[in-house]
Amino acid sequence: MEQTALHSDAISLTQALVRMNTINPPGHEDQCAHLLARLLGEAGFDCRFTEFSTRRTTLIAKLGGRPDKLPLCFTGHVDVVPLGAAPWTVPPFSAEIVDGKLYGRGSSDMKSGVAAFVVAAISLADLIRDSAGITMVITAGEETGCEGAFHLANSTADREWLGQAGALVVAEPTANVPYIGHKGAFWLKAQAEGTTSHGSMPEQGDNAIYKVARAAGALEAFRFDEPAHALMGRATLNVGTIAGGLNVNSVPDAAELTIDIRTIPGQDHQHLRRCLCAVLGEQITLQTMLDVPSVYTPPDEPWIKTVFACCQPLFPAPLSAQSVSYFTDAAALLAPLGNPPTVILGPGELQLAHQTDEYCKVSRINEAVKIFSDLILDWCRPAS
Numbered sequence: 001m002e003q004t005a006l007h008s009d010a011i012s013l014t015q016a017l018v019r020m021n022t023i024n025p026p027g028h029e030d031q032c033a034h035l036l037a038r039l040l041g042e043a044g045f046d047c048r049f050t051e052f053s054t055r056r057t058t059l060i061a062k063l064g065g066r067p068d069k070l071p072l073c074f075t076g077h078v079d080v081v082p083l084g085a086a087p088w089t090v091p092p093f094s095a096e097i098v099d100g101k102l103y104g105r106g107s108s109d110m111k112s113g114v115a116a117f118v119v120a121a122i123s124l125a126d127l128i129r130d131s132a133g134i135t136m137v138i139t140a141g142e143e144t145g146c147e148g149a150f151h152l153a154n155s156t157a158d159r160e161w162l163g164q165a166g167a168l169v170v171a172e173p174t175a176n177v178p179y180i181g182h183k184g185a186f187w188l189k190a191q192a193e194g195t196t197s198h199g200s201m202p203e204q205g206d207n208a209i210y211k212v213a214r215a216a217g218a219l220e221a222f223r224f225d226e227p228a229h230a231l232m233g234r235a236t237l238n239v240g241t242i243a244g245g246l247n248v249n250s251v252p253d254a255a256e257l258t259i260d261i262r263t264i265p266g267q268d269h270q271h272l273r274r275c276l277c278a279v280l281g282e283q284i285t286l287q288t289m290l291d292v293p294s295v296y297t298p299p300d301e302p303w304i305k306t307v308f309a310c311c312q313p314l315f316p317a318p319l320s321a322q323s324v325s326y327f328t329d330a331a332a333l334l335a336p337l338g339n340p341p342t343v344i345l346g347p348g349e350l351q352l353a354h355q356t357d358e359y360c361k362v363s364r365i366n367e368a369v370k371i372f373s374d375l376i377l378d379w380c381r382p383a384s
């Protein structure tokens with residue numbers, strides 16, 4: 001009875017996924033991956049698990065395939081962020097529906113999106129089987145730097161099994177508005193070393209904080225050499241943390257700061273790193289904390305136009321080309337998939353992601369099933 005509802009009802013499936021606590025860390029996404037693999041397997045999908053550590057399970061599911069056309073790929077993550085310090089007014093794992101809103105951690109970001117594309121694909125399985133096909137990548141560890149997606153991308157066996165795709169839908173929360181990209185993220189740690197001595201005799205030491213402080217000043221003055229991107233504008237840089245020293249009366253022999261750079265399409269992270277090294281000088285060493293490329297498909301790309309045409313009926317005003325502020329697993333998956341056109345499109349509410357009392361509107365989930373079904377029908381129609 002329950003099984004029937006889950007594979008055909010995206011609301012029930014969202015609820016079942018929200019009721020599984022996949023707060024990352026520790027994640028334990030295997031709960032969601034195994035439930036979804038069971039539902040997809042029953043519909044005929046080939047399923048494969050890949051784990052970057054114990055219980056950190058990413059699911060790849062595939063059905064159909066044709067030699068002359070690549071499959072359409074959907075991706076979503078099933079880990080969620082911690083609950084935060086503020087108390088919730090609804091139990092965060094009950095998945096209660098009140099006034100048309102499905103509450104719970106991960107309801108918007110993004111178990112509803114995963115449920116919507118899984119239900120759409122299962123309902124169309126008979127059509128998909130004899131078509132160009134559908135691939136799904138349902139990841140673990142997205143919220144902590146796309147760990148599951150990068151693990152997959154770095155595994156030759158997983159990449160080969162995954163294969164390439166002709167287009168990619170990332171079902172992150174956008175309230176069903178299509179977005180055509182996001183900036184990249186390049187996070188660095190800048191470290192300096194020195195020599196300690198008593199604080200009363202600084203001339204006998206070498207103060208690491210002064211070096212890092214000079215680096216902070218240089219970073220504030222740093223200017224990117226790339227021209228602004230038509231949609232995303234300029235790259236940005238922020239120094240987020242600074243630390244050093246043990247006590248007031250010692251010369252510090254170590255200090256560090258962290259840098260959050262958001263890059264635009266076309267900007268090469270290694271070139272940027274060389275520019276920063278030149279500005280910061282030899283006393284600073286840089287360590288990469290996170291390296292996630294940007295994602296962008298031009299709005300006039302034919303499949304992107306199809307996506308916009310599918311979504312437009314939901315909105316009174318004409319949809320315009322936009323990018324999202326967060327980064328997604330697409331950054332890790334695009335290279336293995338062969339860099340297909342990509343859209344970020346899902347039922348969750350953008351501004352509720354990571355919030356207390358997170359919810360997703362039930363109506364949006366139903367809309368997303370319709371949009372994803374339309375995209376599957378368009379992709380998998382017989383060759384004429």
Ligand SMILES: [Zn+2]
Nearest residue numbers: 077109110172
């Ligand atoms: Zn997300």
